[in-house]
Amino acid sequence: MKLVSNYRENNELRKSFIQLAADIFGLDFTNWHEKGYWGERYIPYSFADGGRVVANVSVNELDLILNRESRKALQIGTVMTHPDYRNKGLSAKLMNHVLAEYEGKYDYMYLFANDSVLDFYPKFGFERVEEYQYSTRVPSDTGRAGLRKLEVPADLKQIEKVVYGRVPVSQSFATANSGGITMYHILNVFPDHLHYSEEENAIVIFTEENSQVQLYDVISTSPVNITNLLPEGEVVFHYTPDYKGLKVHSVPFKREGTLFVKSGVGREFPRFVKHPFTSEA
Template identity: 20%
Template structure:
């Protein structure tokens, strides 16, 4: 028997526009429509990646949604398909009526038959604890670097250039996990939603894309997309600016560098919530920014 709330973007062609209308109301300023449209232009449509669980009002308007997508991960050296719960929202006029609980119960029934692990990130962890999700502390990593800068051997990726788009797709399809503790393999939709409107730097001789920024001689490294992960020093010596320190927002076990781990939540309040088995739970790690949902 078909689930009560599970729907389909392909069978209901009006659903995607109704969803983004709701998301703009619930998350004003998040620019989710813009992010999703950019990802769509680059070849990763929201409706191809996410399974919607929705509730409508009597007049056909969308009043609540929970999305489920799949995230291919490397966890403690093993490949796994993890379920990602995302875009959880209820219209403000319809809250405290039990709609969220009803949909989440169906979502969990669906997911428990398919995934050993569910993940999500939220600024409101208390909403998910009643459903068996638990908070797991993540860590960032810092290391000192003494680089005076060099000849520039990087360039900004241009997502309006078809050759750069093909390059991005190739590397996403063939990427090595940035970490064997928690890494991502062959995933596009989340990456493109999370990163395509941010600067991405290409290191041609390393065939590597870096999601990074530099401020006050500090390199902030959020993700690397490459068939092979090179040591951190290999990246730094190709950056023209002087670098004195590096903050790494994923486990640096593949970077051949010593780094100090510190508890941190990305963006200050991005709590990682997990349900089910999560083999890296006792390790120090952070899910890369590009794969957070």
């Protein structure tokens, strides 16, 4: 076996990686790659047995916006090992390689771990972080202006333009340079829940469940007037809202799994925030 990375243009290794992600997590990166959204900021570090990827730890290079300041961040994802190659320490070796490769090059490294591996990441200096989720109640005298349903793939070029030219969804806590991750969500998670506001030039991603609106993202190239976009009733934010004049309520967020963070020297991860759902890898 050998350790390989940056093999996006290697057909054999890329296809093997995509197959492993499909087998382990049910993820399909094929369309995402073919449409050009697998950019240079998504870097898999893998062990390959010949031309077969058997273990992987991926790095997403992005930025965190914290109180209007930009910080370099690395989001770890797609940590996986083929069943035939488990219990050989491959994931640990890849994690140690990534830590050495990026030593001193980030302010924060973080990941979202499922419940089966909660004891794994503290061995590498990661700490659990509690998130908070925000909600608001919109009175009946306000409400969203006419939203047009977007269609994938018909409106994909328009969606791309807004996603890759977006401003952060929040200046308190958000991500930047994470368009590739957001496009994965648009293609694979929310293709039927995309709405466009002509007035705000904004894409609004939401679902309506049990008399609640689950608001996953507001993607725009300039700040929006959120009162033009929110419907009447209870709205639950899947990011950290900081809209001026909007009264919100927060509660500890219970997700499947846990957010783990490894902070750079002299850095402290902010409290009372919710990581934007559409930039989770």
